Amino acid sequence: MTPIIPTANNPASATKLRFARRFLRSLSKMSKTRPSCPSSICVKKRSEGLKMAAYWCMARSVGSRRAWSRAILMKLSRGRQQHPHHHNFSMKRKIRRPTWLGKTKKKQKKKRNITCSSSSYDDEDEEEIMKRQTEKLREVVPGGKLMDICSLLEETAHFVTCLADQVHVMQTIAHRYS
Amino acid sequence: MQPCSREMQGINPLSNSSSQIPLSGHHQIQNSQMHHFDPSSSHDDFLDQMLSNLLSSSWLDLNPKPFWDDTPPPPSHAAAENVAFQYDDQASLASKFRNHQISSDGGNPSTKSSTTTAALMLQAQHQLLMSRGLAGAGDSGLLPMPLSLGGGGDVDRSRNDVVDGSSFKSPNPGGERSVQALYNGFAGSLHGGGQVPNQTQQFLHPQGQNLGGSSGVATTQTPASSTPAQPRQRVRARRGQATDPHSIAERLRREKIAERMKALQELVPNANKTDKASMLDEIIDYVKFLQLQVKVLSMSRLGGAAAVAPLVADMASEAGAVAAAVAGGDCVQATASGNQTPPSTSNDTIAMTEHQVAKLMEEDMGSAMQYLQGKGLCLMPISLATAISTATCHSRSHLVNNHNQKGPSSPSMSVLTVQSATAGNGAAESSVKEGVSVSKP
Numbered sequence: 219m220t221p222i223i224p225t226a227n228n229p230a231s232a233t234k235l236r237f238a239r240r241f242l243r244s245l246s247k248m249s250k251t252r253p254s255c256p257s258s259i260c261v262k263k264r265s266e267g268l269k270m271a272a273y274w275c276m277a278r279s280v281g282s283r284r285a286w287s288r289a290i291l292m293k294l295s296r297g298r299q300q301h302p303h304h305h306n307f308s309m310k311r312k313i314r315r316p317t318w319l320g321k322t323k324k325k326q327k328k329k330r331n332i333t334c335s336s337s338s339y340d341d342e343d344e345e346e347i348m349k350r351q352t353e354k355l356r357e358v359v360p361g362g363k364l365m366d367i368c369s370l371l372e373e374t375a376h377f378v379t380c381l382a383d384q385v386h387v388m389q390t391i392a393h394r395y396s
Numbered sequence: 397m398q399p400c401s402r403e404m405q406g407i408n409p410l411s412n413s414s415s416q417i418p419l420s421g422h423h424q425i426q427n428s429q430m431h432h433f434d435p436s437s438s439h440d441d442f443l444d445q446m447l448s449n450l451l452s453s454s455w456l457d458l459n460p461k462p463f464w465d466d467t468p469p470p471p472s473h474a475a476a477e478n479v480a481f482q483y484d485d486q487a488s489l490a491s492k493f494r495n496h497q498i499s500s501d502g503g504n505p506s507t508k509s510s511t512t513t514a515a516l517m518l519q520a521q522h523q524l525l526m527s528r529g530l531a532g533a534g535d536s537g538l539l540p541m542p543l544s545l546g547g548g549g550d551v552d553r554s555r556n557d558v559v560d561g562s563s564f565k566s567p568n569p570g571g572e573r574s575v576q577a578l579y580n581g582f583a584g585s586l587h588g589g590g591q592v593p594n595q596t597q598q599f600l601h602p603q604g605q606n607l608g609g610s611s612g613v614a615t616t617q618t619p620a621s622s623t624p625a626q627p628r629q630r631v632r633a634r635r636g637q638a639t640d641p642h643s644i645a646e647r648l649r650r651e652k653i654a655e656r657m658k659a660l661q662e663l664v665p666n667a668n669k670t671d672k673a674s675m676l677d678e679i680i681d682y683v684k685f686l687q688l689q690v691k692v693l694s695m696s697r698l699g700g701a702a703a704v705a706p707l708v709a710d711m712a713s714e715a716g717a718v719a720a721a722v723a724g725g726d727c728v729q730a731t732a733s734g735n736q737t738p739p740s741t742s743n744d745t746i747a748m749t750e751h752q753v754a755k756l757m758e759e760d761m762g763s764a765m766q767y768l769q770g771k772g773l774c775l776m777p778i779s780l781a782t783a784i785s786t787a788t789c790h791s792r793s794h795l796v797n798n799h800n801q802k803g804p805s806s807p808s809m810s811v812l813t814v815q816s817a818t819a820g821n822g823a824a825e826s827s828v829k830e831g832v833s834v835s836k837p
């Protein structure tokens with residue numbers, strides 16, 4: 219494998235490097251085990267599995283240091299126990315997918331209704347607005363439901379940095395190998 | 397519940413010994429403060445709380461706090477609360493200074509280094525403790541600290557300089573004010589020490605008056621204390637601040653949240669919103685956007701006939717909702733650049749892709765679309781493409797295909813217009829006019 223990730227010296231990107239390595243390994247594993255079938259369902263599953271693999275690799279790279287990574291690992295391992303196939307991470311039917319891994323249409327509709335009704339901020343108390351927004355944030359960030367606001371914000375900050383790293387790595391890989 | 401850090405040990409003897417002081421409600425406030433702080437946060441967080449309480453005073457303006465409207469509390473209560481507040485603040489601030497540099501130090505021209513200010517603080521606190529007649533337990537916890545910092549002779553000079561430096565009549569934004577708030581806290585503690593020179597007292601007194609309602613900073617006013625032996629050492633922490641320890645904990649918590657929000661603000665692009673609610677919205681949208689990017693990338697990497705049209709439609713609608721909010725941030729440009737460079741560097745592959753698409757289109761439109769989407773491309777009417785390219789002024793006339801980012805794309809992305817006149821494209825043109833799928837910008 220060509221080293222496509224630039225070697226960085228600052229410790230902030232150590233997670234990035236770890237994620238890159240893990241992700242490449244899992245990618246090669248996935249391409250070996252699964253032949254690319256043209257059917258749409260298979261493709262869907264594969265992209266879903268790839269997405270889960272990306273999140274799992276990121277969570278593993280971060281380790282147990284962060285609440286969100288622990289949440290991801292727990293949820294994915296729970297999913298894996300129910301599905302014995304190790305390469306198929308899609309848990310759509312058996313488990314209600316956590317919202318941060320991808321929302322189903324129903325949930326999106328519900329959210330849209332809620333946001334429409336809350337558009338009149340003038341009448342609302344500021345506390346209500348904050349509560350609603352923190353609720354939304356909790357749904358988006360993994361493991362957010364169990365945390366208070368302070369740690370939620372902290373976790374969000376770390377999660378955002380890790381997500382940005384993840385996206386950057388995936389883009390680089392896609393760019394290199396497309 | 398016993399904290400194990402050095403700083404906390406400094407505070408704890410304070411709390412223990414202060415309970416012996418026959419001051420009205422001091423010990424109660426102290427103990428209840430401790431009770432409030434300990435469960436709510438870890439040890440580091442406690443110090444952060446205390447420090448951020450003063451350092452991030454700029455956030456206080458954003459919160460519609462009722463205490464601004466309240467009249468200043470009766471002096472005895474204020475004094476009691478302020479003294480307790482003072483103890484913890486100084487100890488935590490001292491420890492914080494020892495550990496970190498104040499970033500906004502450079503903003504204040506007459507500022508001394510943080511170590512001298514820390515030394516000053518410790519000296520002041522030490523004096524305060526002495527003046528309170530505390531047992532040596534509290535002192536011993538704090539005594540090593542000034543010694544370690546040294547510069548005992550410097551302290552008087554630096555004290556005066558610090559006092560001079562804390563001349564702020566109007567609320568200054570951000571760090572400067574926070575640093576000055578810190579100084580003011582020291583100044584208050586200076587009053588507390590019985591050995592404070594008179595000139596500093598007089599100097600600070602008018603300043604304290606000026607500060608009255610201008611900011612949420614610890615102001616030094618003439619405290620009418622319950623103990624007449626020490627006329628001016630009490631600091632009235634905040635104007636109209638209730639003596640309720642609940643409100644103190646609440647304020648600290650709020651400032652911690654504000655600090656975290658600030659950190660998040662730096663991470664998220666388009667962080668120019670000052671409103672907390674809109675900032676939260678921005679953050680939420682950015683997280684959703686990043687997750688969407690992961691989804692997009694996981695699809696596009698599969699290559700070949702990857703995504704199906706309904707999937708793309710889903711993503712387009714999602715992307716429309718999300719990308720509209722996150723307008724043209726760095727991430728969008730990153731994705732744009734991520735997908736732009738291949739076309740610019742390899743025209744051959746573009747031509748190949750074209751031919752492939754043309755061939756597929758003759759057989760089946762759906763497979764052609766799938767092929768394109770697997771590559772992360774889409775079809776677009778030539779008229780629209782030319783319009784976009786001329787609008788964005790990124791046109792490169794020698795390039796041959798329209799490559800648009802699937803999902804989160806923005807109109808500012810450069811579009812490479814179709815200009816090839818090959819036979820394959822002739823077929824493409826005709827089919828393009830019939831039905832086009834363009835990812836929503």
